[in-house]
Amino acid sequence: MNELTPIEAYCAPQLARAQKRSRRQVAKSLPLDTIIEGDCIAAMARMPDKSVDMIFADPPYNLQLGGDLLRPEGSKVDACDDEWDRFESFAQYDDFTRDWLTEARRILKDDGSIWVIGSYHNIYRVGSLLQDMGYWLLNDIVWRKTNPMPNFRGTRFTNAHETMLWCSKSEKSKYTFNYRAMKALNDDLQMRSDWSLPICSGGERLKNDEGEKVHPTQKPEGLLYRVLLASTKPGDVVLDPFFGTGTTGAVAKRLRRRWIGIEREEEYIAAARERIEMTLPLDESNMVTMAEKRSAPRVAFGLLVESGLVPAGTVLMDAKRRWKAVVGLDGSVKCGEHQGSIHQVGKLVQGAPSCNGWTFWQVEEKGELKPLDIWRQRHLGGL
Amino acid sequence: MNELTPIEAYCAPQLARAQKRSRRQVAKSLPLDTIIEGDCIAAMARMPDKSVDMIFADPPYNLQLGGDLLRPEGSKVDACDDEWDRFESFAQYDDFTRDWLTEARRILKDDGSIWVIGSYHNIYRVGSLLQDMGYWLLNDIVWRKTNPMPNFRGTRFTNAHETMLWCSKSEKSKYTFNYRAMKALNDDLQMRSDWSLPICSGGERLKNDEGEKVHPTQKPEGLLYRVLLASTKPGDVVLDPFFGTGTTGAVAKRLRRRWIGIEREEEYIAAARERIEMTLPLDESNMVTMAEKRSAPRVAFGLLVESGLVPAGTVLMDAKRRWKAVVGLDGSVKCGEHQGSIHQVGKLVQGAPSCNGWTFWQVEEKGELKPLDIWRQRHLGGL
DNA sequence: GACGAAAGTGAATCTTCGC
DNA sequence: AGCGAAGATTCACTTTCGT
Secondary structure (H helix, E strand, O other): OOOOOHHHHHHHHHHHHHHHHHHHHHHOOOOOOEEEEOOHHHHHHOOOOOOEEEEEEOOOOOOOOOOOOEOOOOOEOOOOOOHHHHHHHHHHHHHHHHHHHHHHHHHEEEEEEEEEEEOOOOHHHHHHHHHHOOOEEEEEEEEEEOOOOOOOOOOOOEOOEEEEEEEEOOOOOOOOOOHHHHHHHOOOOOOEOEEEEOOOOHHHOOEOOOOOEOOOOOOOHHHHHHHHHHHOOOOOEEEEOOOOOOHHHHHHHHOOOEEEEEEOOHHHHHHHHHHHHHOOOOOHHHOOOOOOHHHOOOOOHHHHHHOOOOOOOOEEEOOOOOOEEEEOOOOOEEEOOEEEOHHHHHHHHHOOOOOOHHHHOEEEEOOEEEEOHHHHHHHHHHO | OOOOOHHHHHHHHHHHHHHHHHHHHHOOOOOOOEEEEOOHHHHHHOOOOOOEEEEEEOOOOOOOOOOOOEOOOOOEOOOOOOHHHOOOOHHHHHHHHHHHHHHHHHHEEEEEEEEEEEOOOOHHHHHHHHHHOOOEEEEEEEEEEOOOOOOOOOOOOEOOEEEEEEEEOOOOOOOOOOHHHHHHHOOOOOOEOEEEEOOOOHHHOOEOOOOOEOOOOOOOHHHHHHHHHHHOOOOOEEEEOOOOOOHHHHHHHHOOOEEEEEEOOHHHHHHHHHHHHHOOOHHHOOHHHHOOOOOOOOOOHHHHHHOOOOOOOOEEEOOOOOOEEEEOOOOOEEEOOEEEOHHHHHHHHHOOOOOOHHHHOEEEEOOEEEEOHHHHHHHHHHO
């Protein structure tokens, strides 16, 4: 039998209600881990408000370079070359974009986030509309292709990147960003806004029986791996309204996220189903990532004094032994005329705007100075 | 007698012809090689139709900054909070942008081109408006900063790039693109749409008598060097409507292009005048400052995990099988209570001052232990 | 003067919780 | 809602200072 902490006991009744409510609302209307066949605007319209944690969208890039521009209802726009018609095309692309982003916004949770990938043909339309609609741009991420197609005619720079826009639903959203995991993935340096990754080719690229590629713009799994690891938690619901051959679904399944795909083309759907069927989720024991310190429970310094881990009378010093402070019975510390919390006193003696007492103050152990934070870790480990 | 570099040799025949043509046509109406003091919209309004060959614009970014930002050690970030970067809304910023782009379009020659640089705060507004107005997007160029400011709070990806949009006046324009010069500049490989360059600092960064930077956002000359070399011919007229401290003018003079700058702030104008005065044209100038850093992105261990080459869950051992560690989703590894990068954990388990995880950790393959470095080599080979 | 340690800095939409 | 306190957080350079 499990012991409940006071906080857990307090929350338990609400938790049960919320889970039941959540299951009731969502289970019947959210088709988890499946592909919905049809137009994404219509399909999203059938989904409940604020029900998905993250959206990854790879919409048609559109426009003048031979790619078809499709109206929301699916008919094809005739390509025209004169200026008036070009304006018409942009306007129609904008309408289409506004429509699907509106549904996406409605079904996205308030603390959810959205990614949209595109090239220079469409990404400036998308970015501008995202901002107009109240989405809050967090980063624009450059996917730097290590092996792009050259510009055969030598008329421009080799178009060697695509752009992803990452937005929270609003400025105040508490979006998910797994900072430590991203830092770990990049050899202990902050992950930057430019990512170098090869395009999808070789064994990863889906081919049909004739050896032709099934989808013209299949994205590499490495890209989605990073996107999902950065901005979702295990179990989160990820929606891809332009599912194609299901890269988002395959990586989501591998990383134990839930996924929903929407796709119109039967051929893509069939390929995606087979692909995801064959994908295995990672073993739960291998789902380890660097934990965010922010989500660890707070520990009051007084608790360590109370438990005897850092007894009253212990002498604290900063790393350079410029200041010494003594721990009081109540977890306050005293340094000369300053008295207060470890943070307060650290701040005052330095004359700094703020101070994290856990890392500022050190205790001598076997002749070595070690930050107080070590004792906090021991305390957390002992719980 | 001077030896000509390949780039100079390429440009030489055009030089004489272009300079002669340029002097004849333009000299009487355009204030060449000077700075116009005042608002750029009003100043452009006084210039004749179709009179400049290229426009480089570094408009306000509309950063929308909040309060102060402190570094971890407590010092304050010197933010770009100048009055000229404050706009009330996206709509107001769009109006401003549309207004200056309209004048720019009028005075640009039909076969001319325009560059606009920005960050995610403004570039999607600018790109969308450029397209709406009939400009034809040729490339979006990513300036990948080799030494960006970190994200001090760990809240997002490090914002490590800015974007330049390069447009011709219309789809049918015969714009200038010096393909071979760009290829020569890039070790005989096609120049890509992503450029790695350091930010402007050191001796190149203009300081006032108090040692403060004169302009908050001075661009590196290396950036303008590429822009001008790619899209103008010697003798061409280059306009910079947001001249600042005159990087465009300095590089234009060095590359023997004609230039016009428009700037409102007297302090910037004075600094720009002095700077350009001191700049020498091509032959005599010291080309060393143009050296570009072509820092090849290092291989992070996380990349091997992401790509599936060393999947999460893989067991690592040291050569004598004293320690075992397991690879996590984010490329962190875990060995007992230690978790972190391959280097960190290798260091901790040995109690050593440092450790090269690539050679310390081994993976068993066909009964044999092989150092991780082998997988790094395989990855590099596969790129 | 040479060398190493320490301080300074760059277009930045940069926290969260409880009262 | 606004406030105060707790607590989390940096990379690649250049310049300055001390020995």
